[in-house]
Amino acid sequence: MQLEDSENQSTRVANDCLIICGDHEIQVSEGGEVDLHSHYANCIKNPGHSQFIPIANLNLTHLPEDYHDNDLLKLIKSTADLTVRISVAKVSPRRPQFWPGKRLKYPFYERRDSCLPRTGSGQMAVNKYIDGRGYNGLGSELSVVSGHQLSRNYKKCPCEKCRHSDNPSKVWWEILISTATHVVFDDIEAGHTTCRLFYDDQNSPVVILDKVSIYIVNIKRDVCLLKHVTCDATLGTKLYKMMEQYYFLWERVRDTYRDKSKLTFIVSHPHGCSKQVSVGQLEESFRVREHNIKFDQTQMTYTTNTCPGSSGAKVHCLGSGTGHVHSGSLPSKLNYSSVGLYRTYERELNVLNPS
Helix, strand or coil: CCCCCCCCCCEEECCCCCCCCCEECCEECCCHHHHHHHHHHCCCCCHHHCCCEEHHHCCHHHCCHHHCCHHHHHHHHHHHHHEEEEEEEECCCCCCCECCCCCCECCCHHHCCCEEEEEEEEEEEEEEEECCEEECCCCCCECCCCCCECCCCCCCCCCHHHHCCCCCCCEEEEEEEEECCCCCCCHHHHCCEEEEECCCCCCCCCEEECCCEEEEEECCCCEEEEEEEECCHHHHHHHHHHHHHHHHHHHHHHHHHCCCCCEEEEEECHHHCCCEEEEEEEEEEEEEEECCCCEEEEEEEECCCCCCCCCCCEEEECCCEEEEEEEEECCCCCEEEEEEEEECHHHHHHHHCCC
């Protein structure tokens, strides 16, 4: 299998934050967990799921010939380590009737203020805190995107256990889970949300994060960031090591393919079942606006396969970055992302090294 590469990926300018709207890809399962496998077996969009690879089976032969790269393979597996299934049991009464600026109905508006079990996907990022000083997976005290300090103005772990302890921990981890706003809309829905970690196959142990809160939400861009705080050293250390590995591999792969590759991969939980990998290519990136020197805000379309349950999964485009989450599908059979951050290497280079 070959993928088309381009040194200048196509980017069009638009004025509205939400350019593309189609069908969301949340898996609704009114029968709860027990019905998810029947949804998978009876899938209409991708019968048989031949273009989805269980993470345990992934090897170089599943990648295009030009991408038989061990670092890339390791990166996809590292991404899978950080991918979570998101389960939401409540529909917020605040959900709007339409997408902002559109006449397209917003998901689950007609079911607002009801209990409706559904699943999506997300990806964790992990920061470690010691006496209020924060460190990302690169060991830096600065945010990768904004450059702002990660430090907190408090010195002790703010988790519920520590808030009621006479000896709160001075070390804790913040787990930030990126997903789509139409998956988890607000704090009401976050209060009825759980994240299942390490769900690689049917025999995986059940590891659940609950007590998540809204950290960032933007309905126009369809992006949501959930936060969970823990001082569980076993879990925190494990996740932080995974984050270090992810950053290490992403930097190596990025340096190899940046600005010249359209290969796009997604790790998600189709139909709320165990995680799967799909590989395709970027079709187009629609520029919304400049975010900063390093990034533009864009919305992408791609051929990478998705299913109900894939909403909120991170979209990794080797040539540009990982700042988008999956938002939905179009009648054209293309899939599309949220509005996310698209790395602008050429502009960054010109600003930092003017001629």
